Amino acid sequence: MHPRLAADLAELPELLEAAQRHAVAFLDGLAEAPVVPEVPARRAVPLPEEAVGLSGALRDFAARWEPGMSASAGPRYLGFVTGGATPAALAGDWLTAAVDQNATSSLDATGQHLERETVGWLRQLFGLSEDHEGALVSGATMANTVGLAIAREWLGERRGVSPAEAGVAALGAVRVLSGSPHSSVAKGLSVLGLGRAALRTVATLPGREAVDPVALEAELRDADGPCIVVANAGTVNTVDFDDLRALAALRDRYGCWLHVDAAFGAFASLSPDHAHLTDGLDLADSVCVDLHKWLNVPYDSAVQFTRRRDLQARVFQNAAVYLGAVGAEPDLVHLTPENSHRLRALSAWFTLRAYGRAGHREIVERNVACARTLGSAIEKIEGLRLLAPVRLNVVCFTLADGPTPERLAALADRLTAEVFMTPTRYAGQPALRAAFSNWRTTDEDVQRVARALEHAVRAG
């Protein structure tokens, strides 16, 4: 063994304590650190030849890279949809690395049983029935892609071919219909060989991002054969929800596949005041939910559910003598694009075990209350206006006069020490979004963001 490696092994407890102290200091700084620090870009250095050991690597990380790290795990990082990591989720993630399991196979089954228990808890969290089987993947993009892959195999079943065996060319043209699809849907279609051009955007309801069921029905009636419908349960701009029951009824009438992208919107079902938004989610054929957003587990984690695990295993089976037959209870190696993967379920397991449904409901309800408070504050700030009602956890707003992408970017840039928000375009207007999904965010943070916004608008 290399002497530095041997020395690190000998001092492992002390070294891990040093790394832990370092992590704790970083987390302690989250509330007051610049949300996105301004640091010059770092140049990559050549591969080190000499060993410096863990303590040397920690020092180098602290000197060169850590100063540029954003407070994306903190309370006022409101860009994209970015959760943090609850204390239990963080500890679960540390333990994931410590136990270093490859949860893929019943030849060494405990990790896979833990993932199945976790998927069962998530199913109950979102009110899905046991007809939905699930597996964890790296993010909602992957969960959407897996759902679309199962849909592709379902289309094949309808047409008497298996695209998994014969290739997508055997399937012929495919139409995918959606009102306000997330960009990851087009990426998934590209990966799956269905093509980005297969995606057809359907009219939405007036002044809304939710699909117009009448327009969707017209598309389904005119389509040449079965389609895939991607429903949206929480759009990123205004958190609008398709009427999932109406879409399921169209699915039953016209025979299509109904995939629901509920990346963060699924969490509305935790709040009795908002659960109606996800009504009908269980009727979907496949469902995508991110866990590294509103469940507040560290990257990278999401869950995908489906009622047709048989088709899923047809797509993702990794038959090999050493792995055994696929069987009626397929091992995880047969269900997702990955073979080997970390025991991703453990951080979700920890946070659900530690805080239960009640604890996670409190996070969701507090985040929604924060979004509403910021929405009301923005309505009162001269020079700003809301572009949409605050339906759940996102505030979409712009400058009252002459908003341009450049002016909004300048406004957001002036604020990055206090709050991070990301740009968008909504209803033909350049805009900014503030998305609440971090367990640390409190009303005090919202007051601070509102004050910073008011100053920045006045100064600009």
Ligand SMILES: *Cc1c(COP(=O)(O)O)cnc(C)c1O
């Ligand atoms: C974030 C998001 C995605 C993509 O998720 P990743 O975790 O970045 O892969 C897809 N759909 C919706 C609605 C999202 O909010």
